Amino acid sequence: MGFHTFSIDRADDLEDSDRYRFGSREELLGALAPGADDVVADVGSGTGFYTDDVAPHVEHVYAIDVQPEMHDRYREKGVPDNVEFVTAEASSLPFDDDELDAAVSTMTYHEFATDPALAELARVVRPGGRVVTLDWSREGIGTDGPPVDERFALADAVEAFEAAGFRTVDATTRFETFLLSAVR
Numbered sequence: 001m002g003f004h005t006f007s008i009d010r011a012d013d014l015e016d017s018d019r020y021r022f023g024s025r026e027e028l029l030g031a032l033a034p035g036a037d038d039v040v041a042d043v044g045s046g047t048g049f050y051t052d053d054v055a056p057h058v059e060h061v062y063a064i065d066v067q068p069e070m071h072d073r074y075r076e077k078g079v080p081d082n083v084e085f086v087t088a089e090a091s092s093l094p095f096d097d098d099e100l101d102a103a104v105s106t107m108t109y110h111e112f113a114t115d116p117a118l119a120e121l122a123r124v125v126r127p128g129g130r131v132v133t134l135d136w137s138r139e140g141i142g143t144d145g146p147p148v149d150e151r152f153a154l155a156d157a158v159e160a161f162e163a164a165g166f167r168t169v170d171a172t173t174r175f176e177t178f179l180l181s182a183v184r
Contacts, residue, residue: 001011002115003066004126005066005111006065009142011182014044017065019049019107022048022107022134022136022144022145022174022176023106023107023177023179025050025053027134027179028050028053028054028106028132028134029053029054031130031132031169031170031179031181032054032102032104032130032132032181033108033130033136034054034057034058034102034128035058035101036057036058036059037058037059037101038057038058038059038060038101038102039058039059039060039061039062039099039100039101040058040060040061040062040100040101040102040103040104041061041062041064041081041086041093041095041100041102041103041104041124042054042061042062042063042064042103042104042105042106042115043064043090043103043104043105043108043112043121044064044065044066044090044105044106044107044108044109044111044112045064045065045070045074046064046065046070046073046074046075046108046139047062047070047073047074047077048077048079048083049106050104050106051063051074051083052080054104055080055082055083056080058082058101059082059178060082060083060084061080061082061083061084061173062083062084062085062086062095062100063084063085063086064086064087064088064090064093065085065086065087066087066088066089067087068087071085071087080100089112089117090111090112090114090117090120090121091114091116091119091120093120093121093124095124096124097124097125098123098124098125098126098127098129099124100124100125100126100129101106101125101126101129101130101178102125102130102131102132103121103124103125103129103130103131103132104131104132104133104134105132105133105134105135106134106135106143107120107133107134107135107136108135109133109135109151109152109157110136110146110152113152113157113160115163115164116167118160118161118163118164119148120162121164122164122165122166122184125184126184127184128183128184129183129184130169130181130182130183130184131161131166131181131182131183131184132163132179132180132181132182133157133178133179133180133181133182134177134178134179135151135152135157135177135178136151136176136177136179137151137153137154137173137174137176137177137179138152138153138156139153139154139173140152140175140176140177141176143176143177145176145177145182153178154171154172154173154178154180157178157180158171158180158182161180161182162182165184166182166183166184167182167183167184168180168181168182169181169182169183
């Protein structure tokens, strides 16, 4: 994904339940509002920490990561039956137009936030489909997560998604992160 990737050497850190203090399962699922028949992509799925939260509530989840080693780590811990691995850049997703009901990105937007990646999400998420982004905020203090200069402000993310054809449903700044829910 765009700017950098999370080091595979630190993959165990992605399974720490303390991550929920920056974005809870309930916040993610509430913003996503998943349906039992939905097909969802988790962009930047890593070891599947948040993918595992989405999987029980939808028909199918594509765990997308640019690093096949992350998929290997996910396999080691066990993968729900309805999760399929995809190794791809966010700017080049192997899906048909309008194929996905929704997409989520948890703590990875700063890694792929480019116009081509957002255009690709707009291409593969069906009209009326939702994209939920939970990411580190530029307004954060930077004691956790990536350096502040590698992050985006919520207003910048909203502007980028809207320029790509999404309509903002909810945009919330939190202590160290932001939550953006948008509909195509």
